[in-house]
Structures are given as structure tokens and as C-alpha cells.
Amino acid sequence: MEDVISRIPKILNSARDTAEKIQNASDIERFESEFFGKKSALSVLSKQLKELPADQKKEAGKAVGALRQQLTDLSLQKKKELAGAMQKQKWESEWIDVTKPAPANCGSLHPISRVQERVEEIFQSMGFAVADGNHIENEWYNFDALNIPASHPARDMQDTFWIQRKGDNPNKNFVLRTQTSDVQIHTMQEQGAPLRVIAPGRVFRNEDVDASHDAVFYQVEGLLVDEDISLAHLKGTIETMLGHLFETDTCIRFRPGYFPFVEPGLEVDFQCTLCRGKGCKTCKQTGWIEFMGAGMVHRNVLKNAGVDPEKFSGFAFGFGLTRLAMMKFGIDDIRLLSSQKIDFLSQF
Ligand code: DAH
Secondary structure, eight states: OHHHHHHHHHHHHHHHHHHHTOOSHHHHHHHHHHHHSTTSHHHHHHHHHHHSOHHHHHHHHHHHHHHHHHHHHHHHHHHHHHHHHHHHHHHHHHOOOTTSOOOOOOOOOOHHHHHHHHHHHHHHHTTOEEOOOOSEEEHHHHTGGGTOOTTOGGGGGSOOOEEOOTTOOTTSOEEEOSOTTHHHHHHHHHHOSSEEEEEEEEEEOOOOOBTTBOSEEEEEEEEEEETTOOHHHHHHHHHHHHHHHHTSOOOEEEEEOOOTTEEEEEEEEEEOTTTTTSOOTTTTTSSEEEEEEEEEEOHHHHHHTTOOTTTOEEEEEEEEHHHHHHHHHTOOOGGGGGSOOHHHHTTO
16 A cells, blocks of 8 residues: 555656746647556556555555646646636737728829829920819800800810809800810910910810710910010920920921911821831721810910910910820720729729
8 A cells, every 4th residue: 555655646747847947838738548447557556545444545546646636637737727828829919900091902003194294294394384164164265265156166076065153154054164265365365475374174075975975074274475476486396395205306287277376287196106107007007096175375366365376476385284194104994994893993
């Protein structure tokens, strides 16, 4: 009996030492097989118990039973500690800061804004100011002052959204401006001559929408008024602007064109930058890209805006910023530009 009982403290100490080092589930398994397995000291003691004489069995049995209980408690305690530690680790790894801003995609400039910014920079470097205009415009600024009276057939060239607002004078008509040319009149009235200005902005036409037409698009208007201005100044200005925009020398050509607010009026083409005039899909095999309308400001327009046509002359031009952006970025459907599709917009 002495033999059995005297070994108990050593077994207990060794179990405590081993339990101390338990870190994970497999350490627990090892502990259990070491202290409760078939070859464990406990199992050896249990066997020896059976061989003891009956009068000693009781006391020694109690001692071995107490050892079994202590070892079991030790194992349970360790299991509990381990489960707690694992739960804590899980919570820590899953912790999120709910006050942090949600991850967001970085925005970028719209392709039209990008081209507009570049065009503005280039004209500003040539001394042009940048002016804003009104989207809702008095009929007089959009048409009459630009030498397009009500009876003029040129009014039919642009399908117009007419507007009648509550409280408007019924004799005065308003439109969603069909062209940025209205800014010519405002700036001449406000600043007089000499003057150099461009006016990028939205225009509106009552058109059927398809891949190349939208009811809302962007134009850039240009106006330069000074003494002794000629078409040569217009040519130099446009060549310089396109050269900077395309970062290569760009050839332009004038064709006669009709716009009531200029005389003579011109259509300006530039040589296709892709095929360099040889003919390709983009220029429809012509070697040229139609770019803008332009001309020498009509004396009626100067007069309407309060500028003396005897003293001053000027050139004006207008081109489609939307079309230019589509060409620059190879966008083949105008509707994409107003689609607000992230897949499309995030490319720029
Ligand atoms: N406003 C014209 C249009 O929308 C473009 C234009 C042509 C503007 C000739 C001009 C110009 O200033 O001189 O089609």
C-alpha cells in the first residue's frame, strides 16, 4: 500500500507541470493519453490496487480515486482555458472598426472634363479667357442677336427645345440653348472690344438619340475681336490649338460653309491624325475629319452686341467637345458619356 500511495504526489506534480505547458488541443490529447491511457501511471496504480490485500484496498483505493479526480479536474480546467483563449483570439481576429469610412473607389475626371481642361489650358496660353453661359437662354441671344431672326430658315437647322416658364413674359420666348454661340453676344455686351474668349458648355437639341446623337452634348465657342483681324489669325489659332491638343503638327483646311452669324462662313477640317491623310475608317477614307464651323463675325452680330464694326473685326468658331472627346479616347457610342456606368468611367 505504501508503495502505491507514495507515488501519488510525484504523478500529480508531473501532471501539473505538463498541464502548465498545454497550448492547444493536441497538447490536451497528449496529456490525456499520458495520464489516463493504458500505459499511464494511473492505470498501473489501478492494477496494483487489485493485487493489494483486502484491508489495504480501501485506503489505497481512496487515494487513487482522489488522484483520478485531480487529474480529471486538471484536464477539464485546461480545456476550459483553451476554449476561452480560442474564443478570444477569434473575436480579436474578427474585430472591425465600424467607425472607419467604408472603402470607396477613387473617382476620376470624366473624359469630357479631361478634354475640356486641356482645351481651356491651350486657349488660356494664347490669351483667351474662359466664359460660362446660361443653359436657359432668351431667344434673342440664342437666335436673333446672332443674325437669325424668327423668319430665318436657319432656325430650322437646329431642333429647339422651347421653354415657357411660369411668370415669363408671353412675348419673350426662352430656349434651352442650341449652341454656345449665345456667349458671343453676352461677352461682347459685357466687355466690349478687343476681346478673346472661349466658352465651353452644354447645348441641347431636340434630336432622336442614337450612337452618334444625343439631345445634350458639349460645344466650345471661340471669339476674338480686335482691330485688323483676318482669317489668317483664325487659321493660326486653330492650328496652334490642335497641334498642342494632339501633340503633333496638324494640318487644317477651310471649306466654304454657311452660318448666319459669320461672313464669310467656313467649315474647318483637320487632317486625320490616325492615317495622316491617307484614308482610314475613322475619316471614312477621306483623309480629313470635319471639326468645326467658323468665320469672320458678321457685322450685324457686332452691332447687335454693341461693338463698332467700322473699327473692329473678329473671328468666331464653334466645335463639338463631345465629338472631340470621343475621337481622342476612341469612344464609339455617345450614350456611354451620360450612362454613369462605373466600368466605363473608371477607364479614364
Ligand atoms: N453654332 C454652330 C453650331 O452649333 C457652330 C459654329 C459655326 C459656331 C460657326 C461659330 C461659327 O462661332 O462661327 O453648329
